Amino acid sequence: MSIPKVSEKNSMPALSVKNVSKHVALDGRSLEILTGIGLEIKQGESVAIVGRSGSGKTTLLGLMAGLDTTSAGTIELMGHQLENLTEDERAELRAQYIGFVFQSFHLLPGLTAVENVMLPLELLKQEGAEEKAVELLNSLGLGEQLSHYPQQLSGGEQQRVALARAVIARPTILFADEPTGNLDSSTGAEIIDLLFEYNDRLNTTLVLVTHDEALANKCQRQVLIKDGKLVDRHSNSSESDNDEAVAEEVLEGSIS
């Protein structure tokens, strides 16, 4: 099968989440993780999902990326309704539109930096993977470490390689789940700058889960999740009363 390319008018939202709930069966009972989430993310937008640990941020991210399925409600990714798709069709969507940056990098230990970065292109059957990967890593200042293995790289270098891997196939949407969680603050800041650079330069939609207040503030919009519910929205461009509430939640979250 092949996912028909919906005409990518810039007006079409990158993600549209409508009344989404997620519950899992746990010890015979149903555990409600997310309830009635509604959210729309425009193309090229940068959105931070904040909330304390265990509130359901990662779950929401996974649902939006089609890694998991909703219990109720609908999610549209670039016009494709995820509930109607099979596991493999969702995978194909990811291949077309999505890049990931993980908290724990997830570089393959047996592969060199450049080989790790080449992977998405190889899976997409694109030619010239190596040249593109080398060029990208060079631009990220990793020209010396091309053939280093992940174990030979520092945390910041590893996350830069992971970032290169996430963007090399030019995704429309970049998901990042606490990308700086395993890094010290200054190294984290470098990564953040890079993320926003791609957001700016290539108009990549950026969906970011974070504890980091400063990082969240850099996003055009912040979304707070509390006990599985979207309690508020906050846009950095238009001041809101809930600014403090968000800051409070973010702070609490970073301690928990």
Place this chain on the structure above:
Amino acid sequence: MSLLKQMRGSVLWRQRHQFSLRILFSAIVVASLALVSITSISAILSKSLVGASTTFLAGDRQLTSPRKIPENWLDKASSLGLEVAQSAEFSTMVSRKSQDGSATFQLVTVKAVGDRYPLKGELLKSDSVDDVAVSQLSGPEQGGLWMQARLHGLLGFQQADKITIGVKEFSYEGILNQEPDVGFQFSSFSPRLMIHMGDLAKTEVVQPGSRVKWQAYFVGSPSALLEYEAWVSPKLDSSQKWLGLREGRPAISDALDKAERYLLLGGSLAVLLAALAIAISSRQFAQEQTNYVAITKALGMRGDSLLQRYLKELVVLALLGVGIGWLFAAAAINAWLFLMRDALPSLESVSSVMPPFRSLSLSMVTALVFLVAFCLPQLAMLRRVAPMRVLRGAQQLPLARRGATLLTAGLGSAGLLYWYGGSWLTVGILMLGLLLIALVVVALHRLVLEVVQTIWVPKMEAGSALKLTLQRVTRQRSESLTQLTVFTVAIFLFAVLLLTRTGLIDEWKSQLPDNAPNHFLINISPNELESIESLLTELSIDSSALYPMARGRLTHINGMDVKVAVTKDVGALNRELNLSWAAQLPEDNVVLEGAWWPDAGRDAAGGVSIESELAGKLNVALGDNLLFNLGGREIAARVTSIRSVEWDSMRPNFYMLFPEGALDSFPATYITSFFLAKSDKDKLNAIAEQFPTVSVLELDDLVMKIKSIVAQVTSVIELLLVFVFISTLLVLMALVAASRKRRVQEALLFRTMGAKAALLHRIQFYEFGVLGLMSSVVALAAAEVAVYVLKSQLFGGAFLLNWQAWALLPVSTALLLALFGYLQTRRIPTVPPMNVLRSNLDAG
């Protein structure tokens, strides 16, 4: 209760679902199972083989002499605690006198036996032709006589008739069905009968100068036998012979020797493979302990006491595994005995067995040494785990240095092999050999990977499953090399056993096919040729060709009298040799030097082909001139070829072969051989009646016995192969398990990048297929070389490229491994991709 509590609190018990721990445990069980069963079965087998061999001698040892054996020799044996029995065998005419007064005569071989004959083996007798043969504890009573069934026909014997030997009349007491010690002897052509030793003198047949074969049989403890042998040997002259297990029974002692060596080799390999599985899984297991150790340390446990705790529990685990393996082994051995009992009568005496205690301690020490030797370096790494790791999230514990592991593992294995009973030299050779093989294997695979990566992969279609597979195999080079090397070594060991087994069993089978000749007709005169051939056809007996045979003595070598030329005592010089001629080289003969007739050119006319062993003893070489005396007339011949001969093949074979026609002017008789089933034995009577001067040589019992031994050995070898196969599988499983975590991680990542489940399945399948194919090809090549060396050193035999193995092994290994890897990892693509976000890579 406290034991139960202790068990629940144990680190290992809590991780009982951990795959690596299960493999570790299974490997210990299998190592112990293999070790215990192989040592026990080879003990049973060699006992039973020795038993079978001694039955051919009718005692543990035998002494033969053309003169009466001196009383004081026998007394000496008794005084050493040996049991002694005697017999005397001679040819004579017997006569039957029927009640109406008519008489018939027949040339027979008479054996007079003492009260205690036979000391070993089965003497079978039945009351009449239709009765079942019953095993007897001793021969006939004085005045009584047993005789072979075919004598009935030859003599026209009736139940009430009297038989006279010499001047003594005997009463008929039954049919002689089987004597234990009638071997493959051309002297016993005539039908046989048996009387009591006490009647020997009364027949007055045996006079000074008569040809009599005196035999004494001895049974007793090995040390007493040795002492007696040492005492009696110097007293023997060249006409007297001391017979042990190996003397005169090459077919059996050969099988015995080879089986012993094979079992030893196979047993060690099975254990070695299990050790390999222990090594891999224990390393893996230790690595998986990282987080647990980090947490425990963070909670305040000291590294040393933690290490002690692990060691203690591993020892308990090892002992438990060995115990279970021992129980399995006991069950396996008894099942084997049960299954074999009908097929192998010589096992009857062994009813049920407990594996010997020594094998238990053997496998305990083995398991402990391997476990500690392979586990320790990796476990020691655990002491270095920083408690900080708990806070910092997962990174794998570095693997222990290869050097350290190799050193402890090498020392452990070497020590064990030495303890098993090797010498330091053989241990050194074995270890060096394995190291060398591993190095060669690594180098070879490195080369192949390099070639695949630089030449093949770039040409492939981007994104195809095979390309993705080869990319990961060639890129993750050190992991691939480790896997390939271990696969290769495991398959190599298995292939070595498989190839040598096929060789051994085929060799035995070809020597003794189902229809191996078990009867000979000797003394056929030229004018009887046609009629005997037509009689055989009429009886639907499928006989071998008729070989001509002239009897003659070798008198001179290069003009020199053999008595001067050959100082050694060579039996072949003391009697007349069977000389024959043939246009074609007999089936299982091989020309070692020189050329067979058509190729020998002008030399052929005056040539002779000599058997290689005799040539060696006589110191005769190609081109030497031999002079033979055939009943007063002489014939000279030049040695044009030297042949090897399969004496065990039960086909007529000859020391000397002349070109066709060379002996035409000499009187000759013919010889042939054929297979005759027990139920067809009365056909012999027809032959005997029609051709009274033709002698029949019945070897069916001997052939049966040899076959039974071969069957035993074969069944043990098959069992051994099963163990080795299980061990090999364990190694493969351990290795697959070791890479499982990495595979899950990779698959999850591929999934977030948009790879479909089918692609991931295919990558797994191809990867194991590629690894299997590469490693089995290299393993098989190495095995062929090793088998060649082994064969020429241990088993004897020529090198033969095993096409069947080449056609089957690589493909089947690749498929097996692919399937195996696929099954092991089949759920990976269905692991919820969400796990990648939760860093939870163990699920599935």
